[in-house]
Amino acid sequence: MLGAALQTAVRVLYPPRCLSCGGMVEQDFGLCGICWRDTPFITGLVCDSCGTPLPGESNTIEHCDACLQIARPWDRGRAALLYQDTGRKLVLALKHGDRHDIADPAALWLARALRPILPDAPLIVPVPLHLIRLLRRRFNQSALLAQALAECLKADCCPDALLRPTRTPSLDGQTREERFATMSGTLIANPKRRAQISGRNVVIVDDVMTSGATMAAAAEACHDAGANTVCIAALARVAKDA
Template sequence: MQAFQTALQVVYPARCTSCGCHVESDFGLCGPCWRDTPFIAGLVCDTCGVPLPGEGGGHAEHCDECLSVARPWSRGRSALVYRENGRKLVLALKHGDRHDVVRPAALWMARVAQPLLTCNTLIAPVPLHWLRMLKRRFNQSALLAQALARETTLPVCPDLLIRPKHTRSLKGMGVEERHAMLDGAIRVHPKRRAELIGRTVLLVDDVMTSGATLSAAAQACFSAGAQDVHILTLARTAKDA
């Protein structure tokens, strides 16, 4: 078996997930890419996971945006800031069919999600409308959610949420316009409602910008009987990004 694995490494050497250079193990980053990837650590907003300046005082802190915008979920985390290599990795997964990004991304997300996880947590991805799914061929959030479930050994329901209302791209819209566009766009699958009643749902998405999509998903979960909702994203936009 060892000889077979060695042979595979000769034929298919491990490469950095970001730049493609040779590395020691699969699904990793080389030293320079690791250094240049904006991992989120230290003090963060307890609602969205964006990094905050200073040190924590032992209690939950919140960013200005989450203090000014009502969030329907209670807690949230993100693994990367959406800039530089963070943005590059998200776009590689989302538009470049780079499914090899999923495994390391799930590891990073599982690490930052630890404060949110309980034995009552049900993982669920933010859904795509079927027209967008047909065009893209996969839901990157579902891939991340399933990989996260494997890392955390928590249950996942890939089709807990559905998106019956087709909406145009949110790019370029303001916060209020985004929320209005997504009003009623996401619902709990009628056949999956029993799975979330009385549970904490961990919503998984690739990027949080305004939070409008996650808000619509969280509201759908609460309307169907969820006890609580947390959010987890691979990347979070930040004002200084």
């Protein structure tokens, strides 16, 4: 009785707000009708390697042009959103706005996209940040997503499975070829976690996928540590490179 009264009082003082615009919503960690409409969730036919949406309908496995041209060092992949409109706004709020509250609902969206290809007994692994960037940002948004996703899927998570010993420049403005050259060999398996990766079906998690260069470096590091299979999961996909 007291607990219900306290919960009611909290809702009166702190009513649920839309994750995107801050407007009133019925439940915590939700989107209002307008923001839900403007959030580009990826549905329908997608590339089986990177999750980018494809035109038409098909019951067979399909791949986008980029994944047909580039050898992907992972098995399958999915993304929850397109990196545009409200999707971009939510990713930037999580990444740069200290909006940790976005991680839990984002993980639910990502889990929904990932379930059709989810391997048995997956190990959820985030893309790492370099130590200097981690100290400046104070958190790794991909690790927040990975931990929340693991809870949704009731799966194991290893937040420090991979390391980024090399401080790479920003990939913004680089061509696809430049991105792959920049990221090649920059991620490694944590020596203390190689045994946890070996023989496991790994799912690599990142906030945004553009060319796939970062995911490729992470996948290669997991394979080097003896991963059985590697899938990728991005909260948002930049579709222009598809």
